[in-house]
Amino acid sequence: MISNIQQDGLEGLDHNVITAPLEKLVGWARARSSWPATFGLACCAIEMMATGGSHYDLARLGMEVFRASPRQADVMIVAGRVSQKMAPVLRQIYDQMMEPKWVISMGVCASSGGMFNNYAIVQGVDQIVPVDVYAPGCPPGPETLIHAITTLHDNIQNGELLRRRDARGAGANITIEQRDGQGAPQLVQLGRDR
Amino acid sequence: MVVTDTWYLVLSALLFTIGFVGLLVRRNPLIMFMCVELMLNAVNITFVTFANALDDVAGRTAVFFVLVVAAAEVVVGLALVVALMRRRPLLSADDLTALRG
Amino acid sequence: MSDTGETEQAETDVEAETGAGDGAEQQEMLYGCPVTESRGQRVIHPSRDRWAEVAGELLVDGWNMCIDVTAVDYLTYSRGDGAVRRLPPGVEPQRFEVVASFMSHVRRERLRARVQVPADDPTIPSLYAIYPGSDYLEREVFDLMGIVFEGHPDLSRILMPETWQGHPLRKDYAVGAIPVQFKAPTAQ
Amino acid sequence: MIDVITFLITGAIVLGGGIGVIVLSNPVRAALSLVASFFGVAVLFIMQQAHFLAFVQVVVYAGAIVVLFLFVIMLLGVDRHEDIRAEPLAGQRPAAGLLGLMVLALILGGLFLSGPGGDDGAVALTGTKSRTAPISQLSESDSDITVLAQDLFTRNIVAVQATALLLTIATVGAVVFVRNKGGEDVVIDDPGTARR
């Protein structure tokens, strides 16, 4: 049982009368206190900050605590286009975040590259980190972002996300194609065996 | 068993010795300072013990003075160390000869 | 955005100073370079060899700010419609063209310089020593177009990762649909 | 009985802290060990009903002096481990140990073999012979601060002022010393005079 916990966290437990409500409680807490990492990239970052402003007020959801240090953040909102130069940095910050962690891909550029299908932009941040919720729009308005966040919260509370992620081998198992002059293809393995 | 003054005095003597040996053994000026503080503390214990034994507050007064003088000593001492180490990053008391004119 | 009468006044002054007209016949000259008009804006065409020298003259003459440095790759210019580059006589068209814009705050005027840079030797003197403001702009041109600015103190990639290969703004570099390149963080 | 246990534990902390200072190679850890030792001494003071001194001990030693040590250590970046195995002088350690033992013997011998002394030192310093303030009259729950203050500001007033002067001189001296003028060295000012 202990080894289960060490491997999979709380979700690895065989649930019984005591642990099941505990997990519900933890789910409740996590959903209501998911602190975002300050990870603004482009236009979407402006809308993300606007969502924190007085008209929309992310604080209602307990989310005004933008943590500058990834160690203390729970949700990474990838707000904006991810360039090739930024990709390793983004991945590093994701790795620095502690489990459990979630990713919202905000805007079409982060989700799919958007209108910038060119040499500079990563065509979808889900090639780098596992994404839990995609918020559409260019940029998504605060209402859209809040919708994405509440969707994430629902999923956190129901514990669905980790289960799904486990089924997929803890995230984005991506093979990277080789480009001329670049290194050998690498398998990006996410998971808890770090 | 009762704790008598002798206990305190022996403890103080041991602490003093530790500080003394440290002062001789270590070469890092900062640590040497710390050892001096240890010795001062040993003396303080003695003072307080004797103050109680002789029923005279003068011993405690002396501790007070020791505290103040220790603070002054540390300020000057650390200033010396800073000035020295800025010139030469570490780290031996032998470098203190650099302070000769 | 047309120039005012004041501009023309200044122009004649400049010509008087520099004593234009030792080159081609009928060709207006400025700082010893052919000058043309493009949509009402004045453009000079210095040669690559004289580039640093001309820039020095420009600064002395009161063009006190280097506003912009960029470059154009004319590799596929005459696509389709068979458009022709309009260059004054005496200026040999090359594949690359470095374009720099200068401003004179006193005269409230702009001046553009277009320098031809051949494809087989894409180098040009750096303006950094004369106009330090061209620092980043030249680095950008180097990064995206691959033109080497000789004498620049820190000519390195500025927008692309340092290990990137190729120069994206060249016309023989595909625009997009490039497979995603990703390197795992090496040290954490 | 309780006080014996307390004494033993505290004594262990005091001595352990002291030993820690001289054996730990990392200066920061040595400083922490020093704090532990000081705490033990403070507890010893409390056991001897010297409340005021105990807290002053904490405030001055733990709160100021060791913090200052740590500040200097961090400022200078000398928090790397020091190689304490290397001996600069051959045979220094055994010699030091031997010397230490001799000092210990000397102190203990002095303590236990000598007879009762006189009040000469105090007389020389203060010119007063009589005891002004017996401790035993203090009640258990009262602090010793009143009697201490009386002793300080009457009998020892000259010494108090001399100490105050000493502190001032030390502070000024430290500032002057650290602020080297026009040198090529970096200016790392005293905390009080942050550079601009």
Next chain:
Amino acid sequence: MGEPYLANGVDWGDLVLAVGKAVIAFAVLLVAVMLMVWFERKVVGRLQNRLGPNVAGPFGLLQTLADGMKLFFKEDIIPTRADRFVFQLAPYLSLIPAFLTFAIIPVAGDFSDGGNGSVTIFGRETFIQVADLPVGILFFLAMSSLAVYGIMLAGWSSGSKYPLLGSVRATAQAISYEAALGLSLAAVLLVSGTLSTNGIVQAQAGEGFLGIIPRWNLIITGFVPFVVFLIAGTAELNRPPFDLVEAEQELVGGFHTEYSSIRFALFFLAEFMNTVTMSAIIVTLFFGGPAGPNLGFLPGWLWGFVWFFLKLLVFLFTFVWFRATLPRLRYDQLMDLGWKVLIPVSLAWLLVLAAVRLVRGGQIDLVTDDFGNTLLVIVACFAVLVIGGTLLSMAIRAARQERLAEKGLIAVPSEGTRS
């Protein structure tokens, strides 16, 4: 003074009482901190035209609980470069002093009509505070000087650069402001004549001036020590505008950048616990603590709690207000404020108070008239202080000029070239 029940030996009942008080105090403090975090986020929200947390529990009251639980169940990490032992120790070093300080604060009790605020439990007379040390204020000073260890060691042991900068800042800040804090505190001790917190409250309890103005130390010491104490206290707390230690815009997270999970929660807890305790100390020292009129229909000791709580709330709000309003100071400005303003001012004020006290005690007798004496001394004091202040500021200015000249950049504002 001192705990009455300690006077005649200790038995099991006393032990139970002491332990019980400690446990209750801990529980109360934890709840208070929880509510404080909620209060802060709500008030900051309102000050910024926002709603603040309102999803977790009614009015978002359970927000802190959710935060705490989430942090508790989050993955923990110790960076490879960290000094493991110290890294794990630091949060506790930060938390324990914060909690211990609360032990000396009288939170309730009936101080009206000359009462000493004691209540009787199990037939034992006791104060409503965990312990009334005879040197309680020294205990507070000792604990606040220890609180810096947690921050300092956390930053150092993380083994990376931003936390280290944070801890260096914390150390300098703590050393600088401890002195001002102590000096302004000395003014209170001078007029109260005791180091016991209960004694200080008792001294402020009696009949007020003119019937309505309370005998608070705030008025007796003449406001200046209070202002100095408030500023220095805010600096000790590392709260805005003195939050350089964790200045997010400069140092990412400052000393706690590398901390996550429960250890970060402990820092978080300590910070807010310190805020609550510091407010309580201010209330105790300058605003009469639980002392206040007994308006009937409630037990007397409960009235003490009501007054205490109301006063506490004012200062909690003040700290939140600071956070919402003031920009952060710069490192050197912080030092300047501490060393060149607060310490001289509080020292000078202390001297004035001492002189006035001497006159009142008849130890200085210049003219026969008592009022004239006081006036004379005060005037003389102020004259001396003004001269001293002028000399000091001249010295500071001269030093600055010299320093600038040394660097070769005497600040001459550039005129610019207008076209």
Next chain:
Amino acid sequence: MTITEESQLDRLPRRHAVLRMSEVRAAELMADEGGPIGGENDQTMLINMGPSHPSTHGVLRLMLEMDGETVLRSKPVVGYLHTGMEKQAEALTYLQGPTNVTRMDYAAPLFNELVFSLATEELIGIEIPPRATWIRMLMCEMNRISSHLLFMATNGMDLGAVSMMIYGWREREQVLRFFQAVTGLRMNHNYIRPGGVAADLPDGWRDDVLYLLDMLPHRLEEYDILMTGQPIWRDRLQGVGVITADEAVALSATGPILRSTGMAWDLRRDMPYLAYPEVEFDVVVGSYGDSFDRYAIRLNEIRESMRIVRQCLERMPEGDFRAQDAKVTPPPRSRIDESMEALIHHFKIFTEGFKVPEGEVYVAVESPRGELGCYLVSDGGAQPYRMHIRGPSFVNLQTLPHMMADGLLADAVAIISSVDPILGEVDR
């Protein structure tokens, strides 16, 4: 003013403050924890600020060589948001161009569209109707207000005045609502297009503008209380990040940075475009070149923009909102339902685009951050042959090392903030 010097490099007394070091080398040094980085002074350490750091306005990265808290040398590292817009533009038609460039300076998207449209119009050589000109002016000045409000918010945040952050957003939100009413979008409008603007102003726009004009002055007075007059605020900004006019010119700085040094240079007045010669406004100029001047300039430029907006409101002419040039302008929506020819015309314009005569042109406008230029080369096709944008933030970033030298870390944050870079524009 006659300048006879041969190199502007001599005007930069602090040019040693620029850290010339490759990122790879810096990474090596930083991996060697706290090690000396060479040179005569081995007490220094190299600190990496960003690209994900709270005060770097997105993804700016700074390599700082620090001595304790003092910044000795520094190097801004950009490119973390490089989007390839200049390349992308070569694949998009002129009508799609504004969609591309508007995502550049996302705090002031309308200016990007404006400069691209002006360049295209210059190449084609068409005149746009006066109403379109005035609408453009109105919208751009509104955008300048919202951009400066954004600056107020982030500047407050960077200096620790957290409430200012929210207040700035609060007012900006009101401006955005007006944008949404006019353009349909809060940001990235694609509203100003070659040939005019995308749509006419909606009914009731005057009331919306009047509401803003009534509300903003009071809020700006609140800012004055909260920040301008606040002693800590002044201490933090005055004398911090000083730059002289000579330095600013040598480094090609434009916009508020240049104006803070006392150079009264504003393209709207000195090289007018649109209908700026017909409106009255003042160019706000500082005198000390410090961060406080830059803050004050932006604050007062909001007031000047409000003046312009009021004049636009009063003098808004009637007429077409886009040029009636069949080549460039799609037919009105109503005609498409009636006429087959219009439908085909519409289809062709939006799929193939329109052809632009060959040539090259450089057009610049005064964006909230300085001179925003667009260099456009056409080879006669429907897409630009080359589009280059001169981003003011990009060039202004060059001043950072010079301003930050010998300051404290906290000053560095204040200075970055006062330059107000928008990384989308820096990296493009």
